[in-house]
Amino acid sequence: MESIGFLIDGFALAIQPVNVIYAAIGVIIGTAVGVLPGIGPALTVALLLPVTFKLDPGGSIIMFAGIYYGGMYGGSTTAILLNTPGESASVVTALEGNRMARSGRGGPALATAAIGSFVAALIATGGLAFLAPVLVKVAVKFGPWDYFGLMLIAFVTVSATFGSSPLRGLTSLAFGLWLGLMGLDQLSGQARLTFGVPELLDGVEVTTLAVGLFAIGEALLVASRHLYKPEKPIPVKGSIWMTREDWGRSWRPWLRGTLLGFPIGALPAGGAEIPTFLSYNIERKLSRKPEEFGSGAIEGVAGPEAANNASAAGTLVPLLTLGLPTSATAAVMLAGFQQYNIQPGPLLFTQHADLVWGLVASLFIANVMLLVLNLPLVGLWVRLLAIPLPWLYAGILVFASMGTIAANPSVVELLLLTGFGAVGFLMRRYDYPVAPAVVGLILGPLADSALRRSLQMSLGDPLILVHHPSSAIMIAIAAIALIAPFIFKGLSRFRQDED
Amino acid sequence: MQLKTIQTANRPAAVVAVVLFAIAAVTWWDASHMTARATYGMSASAASYLVAVFFVALGLAHLVNAFKPADIEAEAADWGAIGWIGVALAGLIGAIWLGGGFVLGSTLLFAFTTRAFGRRALLVDLCFGAVLAVLVFFLFNKLLTLALPMGPLERLF
Numbered sequence: 001m002e003s004i005g006f007l008i009d010g011f012a013l014a015i016q017p018v019n020v021i022y023a024a025i026g027v028i029i030g031t032a033v034g035v036l037p038g039i040g041p042a043l044t045v046a047l048l049l050p051v052t053f054k055l056d057p058g059g060s061i062i063m064f065a066g067i068y069y070g071g072m073y074g075g076s077t078t079a080i081l082l083n084t085p086g087e088s089a090s091v092v093t094a095l096e097g098n099r100m101a102r103s104g105r106g107g108p109a110l111a112t113a114a115i116g117s118f119v120a121a122l123i124a125t126g127g128l129a130f131l132a133p134v135l136v137k138v139a140v141k142f143g144p145w146d147y148f149g150l151m152l153i154a155f156v157t158v159s160a161t162f163g164s165s166p167l168r169g170l171t172s173l174a175f176g177l178w179l180g181l182m183g184l185d186q187l188s189g190q191a192r193l194t195f196g197v198p199e200l201l202d203g204v205e206v207t208t209l210a211v212g213l214f215a216i217g218e219a220l221l222v223a224s225r226h227l228y229k230p231e232k233p234i235p236v237k238g239s240i241w242m243t244r245e246d247w248g249r250s251w252r253p254w255l256r257g258t259l260l261g262f263p264i265g266a267l268p269a270g271g272a273e274i275p276t277f278l279s280y281n282i283e284r285k286l287s288r289k290p291e292e293f294g295s296g297a298i299e300g301v302a303g304p305e306a307a308n309n310a311s312a313a314g315t316l317v318p319l320l321t322l323g324l325p326t327s328a329t330a331a332v333m334l335a336g337f338q339q340y341n342i343q344p345g346p347l348l349f350t351q352h353a354d355l356v357w358g359l360v361a362s363l364f365i366a367n368v369m370l371l372v373l374n375l376p377l378v379g380l381w382v383r384l385l386a387i388p389l390p391w392l393y394a395g396i397l398v399f400a401s402m403g404t405i406a407a408n409p410s411v412v413e414l415l416l417l418t419g420f421g422a423v424g425f426l427m428r429r430y431d432y433p434v435a436p437a438v439v440g441l442i443l444g445p446l447a448d449s450a451l452r453r454s455l456q457m458s459l460g461d462p463l464i465l466v467h468h469p470s471s472a473i474m475i476a477i478a479a480i481a482l483i484a485p486f487i488f489k490g491l492s493r494f495r496q497d498e499d
Numbered sequence: 500m501q502l503k504t505i506q507t508a509n510r511p512a513a514v515v516a517v518v519l520f521a522i523a524a525v526t527w528w529d530a531s532h533m534t535a536r537a538t539y540g541m542s543a544s545a546a547s548y549l550v551a552v553f554f555v556a557l558g559l560a561h562l563v564n565a566f567k568p569a570d571i572e573a574e575a576a577d578w579g580a581i582g583w584i585g586v587a588l589a590g591l592i593g594a595i596w597l598g599g600g601f602v603l604g605s606t607l608l609f610a611f612t613t614r615a616f617g618r619r620a621l622l623v624d625l626c627f628g629a630v631l632a633v634l635v636f637f638l639f640n641k642l643l644t645l646a647l648p649m650g651p652l653e654r655l656f
Contacts, residue, residue: 054643167564171515171557177550178522190543193529220584223615224576390616394609394624395631397584401591401608402601402635406645411596418588425581430511431571448546455541 003129010357014062014365022059023362026066027369033067034074035381036392037082038222040090041312042328042435043214044071046207047396049336050403057340058355062362064336068329069121069366072312073374076113076305077381081106081234089308092276096293096300101234103296108242110378112250112298113305115242118371119251120258120306124313125363127262128320132349132356135321139346144453145465147322149474151447154268154324156481159436166485168432175423176440179204186449199412206335206442208404210328212417213434215400217424219393224425242298250302253283257306265314268326275311279303313363320344320356323446328435331442511573513565519558526551580615587611600650601640605632 013019029051033044048067052060079090080097093113100109142150159169182193183203194200242250260282261275283303284293293300318324323345325331337344342352349356374381404417427434458464466472530547590607594600609628610621618624636653639645647653 050639050645051643053645165570167557167560171519171561174519174550174553174557177553178526181526181547181550185543188543190533192533192543192547193526195529216584216588219612220581223580223584224578225574226577226580226617390613390618390624391627393616394587394612394628397587397612398605398609398628398631398635401588402605402639402647405595405601406639406647409646409648411592414588414592414595418592421588429573429576430515444546452541452545460541 003133006133006353006357007129007361009354010359010361011364013058013354013358014361019059019062019358019362020365022055022063023066023366024369024373026063027070027366027373028066030067030070031074031077031370031374031377031381032070032384034071035077035384036074036387036396037078037385038218039071039396040075040214040329041068041071042210042332042438043218044068044074045329045336046210046332047215047399047403049207049332049339050406052336053339053406057342058358060340061337061342061355061359064333065359065362066366066369068312068333069309069363069370072309073114073117073370074381076117076308077110077374077378078385080109080113080301081382082385089273089276089311091273092280092304093301093308095280096297098234099294099296100298100301105296105298106234108246108298109296109301111242111375112246112302114371114375116250116254116257116302116306117309118367119254120261120308120310121313121367122364123255123258124262124265124310125360125367127266128313128316128363129360131266131317132321132360135317136346136349139321142322142346143468143471144450144457145468145471146474148447148450148454148465149471149478150268150322150324151443151450152478153474153481154318154326154439154443155436155447156478157268158326158439159433160482160485165431166482168430169436172427172432172434173436173440176209176437176442177444179209179437180441180444180448186445187452197412199410203445204416204441205404205407205413206331206438207407208413208417209420209441210332210335210438211400211404212420213424213427213437214328215396216417216421217428217434219397220421220425221428222389222393224429246298249288249298252286253279253299253303254306256282257303257308258310261307261310261312262314265311265326266317267314268318268322268324275307276304279307316363320348320359321346323348325439325442328438331435331438334442509565509567509569511569512561516558516561516565519554519561523551523554523558526554580617583611583615587615594650595648598648598650600653601647602629602632602636602652603650604648605635 029048030044033039033047034041045067052063055063075090076093079094080101083094083098097109097113100106155173159173160166182200184191184201191201257279260279264275280300280303283299284290287293287297287299289297315327315330318326319330319334323334323343325334334344342348342355401414401417404413424434454464455462465475526547530544530551533544587608590611591604594604594607606625606628609631610624613624614621636647640647
């Protein structure tokens with residue numbers, strides 16, 4: 001129960017007026033950017049990283065928490081009012097939510113999404129606060145071989161097991177791993193794949209890759225398809241409040257969605273899509289009015305939205321305790337931490353305990369702010385949806401390139417950004433998922449050094465990886481997860497795209 | 500005749516396979532030129548070799564797929580629009596390269612991107628982009644003290 005004491009300390013930090021203002025700014029700009037069509041939470045966080053460059057680590061991580069939750073909330077607003085989900089985890093929300101909006105029940109759809117997200121994030125953040133210290137106690141005993149095994153699991157599950165095509169996911173992962181090789185090797189100082197370009201010695205920035213693949217790739221795709229005219233957002237008519245019946249039909253899906261989302265998010269398997277799909281199917285089976293599914297059932301919004309947010313909080317468990325990002329959003333968050341030389345992992349909880357618990361407390365605060373700010377401000381967000389697409393995408397490109405040159409003012413960085421944009425466009429066009437590349441770039445060098453440290457300790461004997469039962473089991477799980485989709489084609493039913 | 504059906508079966512997969520083999524070759528070549536050696540365990544080149552082998556495996560798998568019918572149909576693309584975004588990014592990169600500064604570069608980026616999305620009012624969008632770029636410059640360079648590239652225009656402030 002030591003968590004409670006730490007959490008109180010965290011709240012003492014997060015409740016300071018400056019930090020509350022940071023959280024509020026984060027929530028507002030996170031929602032504003034997340035609402036824009038085609039922008040998911042990963043891109044929201046990547047685009048807004050430069051805003052936090054010059055703040056102190058505590059303040060910026062708190063702002064981050066707000067941006068993250070705000071971006072998630074903004075995505076569901078877009079899904080409900082536009083039917084163009086900004087991320088794959090909102091696809092299910094769009095199914096029922098958009099139908100509800102079309103039949104004039106947009107208000108209650110937004111309300112059940114907002115309150116469901118609130119309930120889910122509240123419970124899941126509580127779960128994070130209590131699960132993380134337990135996991136840290138296990139994780140400090142991990143040797144480099146265990147980390148290597150964990151990373152193999154993450155590689156396989158992120159790219160192969162739950163993707164539409166394991167081959168395409170693995171190819172995307174390989175691209176990320178290859179980019180991860182670039183630069184000076186941490187252990188020996190050997191330059192890899194730099195081709196004599198001094199700017200490449202530092203390696204490829206995760207944010208440059210994420211912004212290039214997501215923002216520029218998406219802009220190229222939208223332009224190439226001639227989707228010039230924005231879809232008209234459906235106006236929110238009538239009361240935004242939920243009726244007694246809406247409440248009655250919503251609270252159980254919220255809780256079930258949370259129970260599905262948090263554990264799946266916390267596993268090093270990644271993806272908020274699976275819990276949202278599972279939640280949708282369960283709610284359809286359990287609903288007293290199953291005939292409403294497909295034409296706007298409130299359970300179909302409440303459950304998946306709760307599952308989505310709970311799993312987002314769940315991905316923070318492996319991220320903070322093991323330094324293991326299992327989604328593109330988490331990978332970009334990790335890049336944000338590294339900007340301040342903060343390396344998530346078990347040591348984080350001893351070295352920067354104040355920061356971790358301040359972050360957890362800020363998640364609670366950001367969550368309350370979202371609920372208070374967003375329902376009344378929904379009219380403002382709807383207006384953002386009506387920005388003409390040429391200006392919207394031109395603005396996104398200006399911001400994307402600004403963030404890149406602010407982080408690293410060199411023409412090489414801009415050329416890399418453009419190159420990644422072209423690759424991102426081709427990957428989208430030919431249905432290759434983008435998220436595994438981002439995860440590969442950030443985990444590749446970590447897996448490399450974990451493997452090499454293991455082999456140094458065993459004096460070069462690779463069997464060390466299977467001599468330890470813990471790492472042997474993890475490598476076996478990774479192998480099974482890699483082979484399974486080829487054997488059971490049905491497993492790849494769940495599409496996992498970038499979020 | 501047989502050759503023609505093979506060629507048209509799944510051309511993207513074949514192209515990807517060739518690209519993967521090329522990356523594998525470059526990575527292997529790069530690794531073979533590394534000089535740092537570990538006294539025991541694995542040296543820095545080992546990861547490169549592993550990734551190169553991974554690329555070869557993926558390339559082979561794509562090659563197999565290239566002879567099967569494609570499972571997705573790529574949509575028709577407007578390459579003109581893509582060209583305009585290329586021009587827009589080239590405008591930004593050129594402006595920064597030649598010392599034109601952030602505001603000029605971003606203005607060009609903004610105006611040509613709107614062109615890619617079908618707008619013809621270039622002059623209006625140039626003004627619009629310039630206003631946005633100046634706002635962003637003030638917000639990030641002055642308020643948040645980020646180092647954005649300076650040109651003649653930026654030095655006036």
